Amino acid sequence: KLQLKHGSHRVGKRTDAVMAKWRGYGLGQFIHWGLYAIPGGEWNGKQYNGAAEWIRSWNGIPKSTYDSLIYKFNPVNFNAEEWAATAKQMGAKYVTITTKHHDGFCLWPSKYTNYTVANSPWKKDIMKPLIDAYDKQGIDVILYFSVMDWNHPGWRYDIKTKEDSIAFEGFKQFTRNQLLELLTLYPTAKGLWFDGTWDKSWVKQAAFADELETEMRKLRPGLIIGSRFRADENGKRHFDSNGVLMGDYEQGWERKIPNKIEDVHGNDWDCVMTVPENQWGYNKAWKGHIKTTNELLEMTAKCVSLGGNFVLNFGPQGDGAIRKEEKQLAAQIGDWMKTNNEAIYNCEYAGLEKQDWGYFTKKTGSDKLYMIVFNVPVSGALKVKLPANTSIGKSYLLAQPAQLLNTEEISGTEYFIHLKNTAAGKPFVVVLEPNAKKGSGNTYDKAKT
């Protein structure tokens, strides 16, 4: 093990109540909103083929022209209560909201830059009404913050000259000021979700970032900070030079989901996901593969079955309204969650062998198991392998608890759960109430090979 001054300061999962609540969220909403929502991935009739929130980096628009979008920010259809109600309807337990994306435009009236809502036609703070509206719905708020800031004169991709390092020192203070400002203005925020921390300039700031993380945690006890905020003194990110996770949970699962439990290294983690293939900010063109409700439900189930949270992104329009396609998804996901959220909220990795029909989750602090079924076998028989010395007490459809399902012991700890109806048109949940098994549990000898 290497002696590290600025590596991870904790091995293993956090054990406090705030993090335990985070662990049980299951489903979250991401909000990407800012000036980029005004062009919506298009400029002068030409489509930008990257992610809409990166349109400033396209040579199709002069940087100064993009930056003057601040004078067009006037979201007359912005309604914080509607956004929070959409998240509530979907069944999201937390929301991560962009306070400042890479373009540097601040959705709060920061006193450390003029590039904020205060100097737009809108004038008013966006963050406060949003945080209040989500808090009122009982949905916890995490603040997204991009360290990389294309608007700030002190930002550098790397530090090569004396001038660079002087400029970047100013930028570091600016960043610290904004973060302490956000934590002070919005004390109910539960955490920070960092982005834009991959460039060499920031990676070289191991000591500064480590001290800043300590300062933020002192200012806001219980604060949740992911693995992407800071690098260790050897430039190692997400995992320090000893392979220990930085921060409180792994943030690496962006538009991808782990396949097996080994992939998550025993850490907390969240997966953040776009509805289109790769658009976080609003894009007028709703094109390419748009994930269906069933796909998104399966991603949610898969994440929870592997001990993580699934965070689905919404990209509100420049006028502040949420597009109808996203509203429909929220309603359909919410419809399923209303019946089945017991298998998602406060659930964890069940430790059972994955079967083809779908995903196991286990209620935290209980033995209750859930089978979230996406692929009904033609036989209608769902295979289950339990640990030694356990058996199935009873099993039933979560939606019809009174109807016990026929459970057939195959051998030892293997069972078939026989479904009555094999024509389910959408995913459903089977509940297993295991009980301790008496005796050896092995009815037949193992084959000699």
Ligand SMILES: Cc1ccc([C@@H]2N[C@@H](C)[C@@H](O)[C@H]2O)cc1
């Ligand atoms: C290469 C790359 C850089 C930044 C991103 C940002 N992270 C997501 C959470 C969005 O904010 C996207 O703009 C995505 C890909």
